Amino acid sequence: MKNDALRLFFALGCPLELAEAISTWRSSLHLHGRPVAAANLHLTLAFLGQQPRARVAELQGLAGGLRAKAFELHLDRLGRHRNGLLYLAPSHTPEALLELVERLCSNLSSAAIQLDNRPFRAHLSLLRHCPMQAIDADPCFDWPVTRFSLFASEQSTRGTHYRQLHTWPLLRNDLGASGTT
Ligand code: ATP
Numbered sequence: 001m002k003n004d005a006l007r008l009f010f011a012l013g014c015p016l017e018l019a020e021a022i023s024t025w026r027s028s029l030h031l032h033g034r035p036v037a038a039a040n041l042h043l044t045l046a047f048l049g050q051q052p053r054a055r056v057a058e059l060q061g062l063a064g065g066l067r068a069k070a071f072e073l074h075l076d077r078l079g080r081h082r083n084g085l086l087y088l089a090p091s092h093t094p095e096a097l098l099e100l101v102e103r104l105c106s107n108l109s110s111a112a113i114q115l116d117n118r119p120f121r122a123h124l125s126l127l128r129h130c131p132m133q134a135i136d137a138d139p140c141f142d143w144p145v146t147r148f149s150l151f152a153s154e155q156s157t158r159g160t161h162y163r164q165l166h167t168w169p170l171l172r173n174d175l176g177a178s179g180t181t
């Protein structure tokens with residue numbers, strides 16, 4: 001990676017406690033493949049790819065001006081992509097998540113940042129190179145999503161690491177009585 005460029009993406013970083021619960025559950029399935037580290041579990045909202053470092057301040061301004069609602073995400077579906085990526089997904093994608101992605105992508109387009117036009121599919125990558133195998137699992141993880149973040153994806157000898165550059169709160173009105181933290 002060039003020094004003046006960062007590999008950037010907006011995502012929902014999985015809260016530590018939930019990431020540990022998912023990781024423990026995943027271990028209990030004794031699957032083959034390369035697990036995504038618990039600290040790296042996330043749900044990508046928009047992938048920007050290589051961007052000049054100098055652009056981060058502009059991206060922060062652009063995301064900071066975005067108003068979107070907090071929501072509950074129920075990860076209750078296990079899927080496997082043709083390329084062997086095993087993922088967790090919601091069987092129903094909340095409207096508020098779709099709105100967040102739509103507003104983010106629209107702001108990015110206005111700033112002339114190119115995104116690929118594949119449709120958004122909410123998923124949390126669990127394991128790479130997962131062979132075809134019957135998996136007896138009935139996942140059910142509830143994630144109160146209250147923030148979104150900008151990450152830089154970095155490579156080192158220890159593998160891929162996502163560095164959180166900035167995080168923004170989502171509006172909490174709709175989370176109900178339990179959404180007070
Ligand atoms: P690695 O590539 O090192 O195995 P990774 O795929 O998680 O790990 P990145 O390639 O930096 O790391 O990607 C960061 C995030 O952006 C991941 O969630 C990845 O799925 C997503 N992503 C990467 N490339 C694209 C793309 N072209 N379009 C949409 N999302 C992408």
Ligand code: MG
Pocket residue numbers: none
């Ligand atoms: Mg990748």
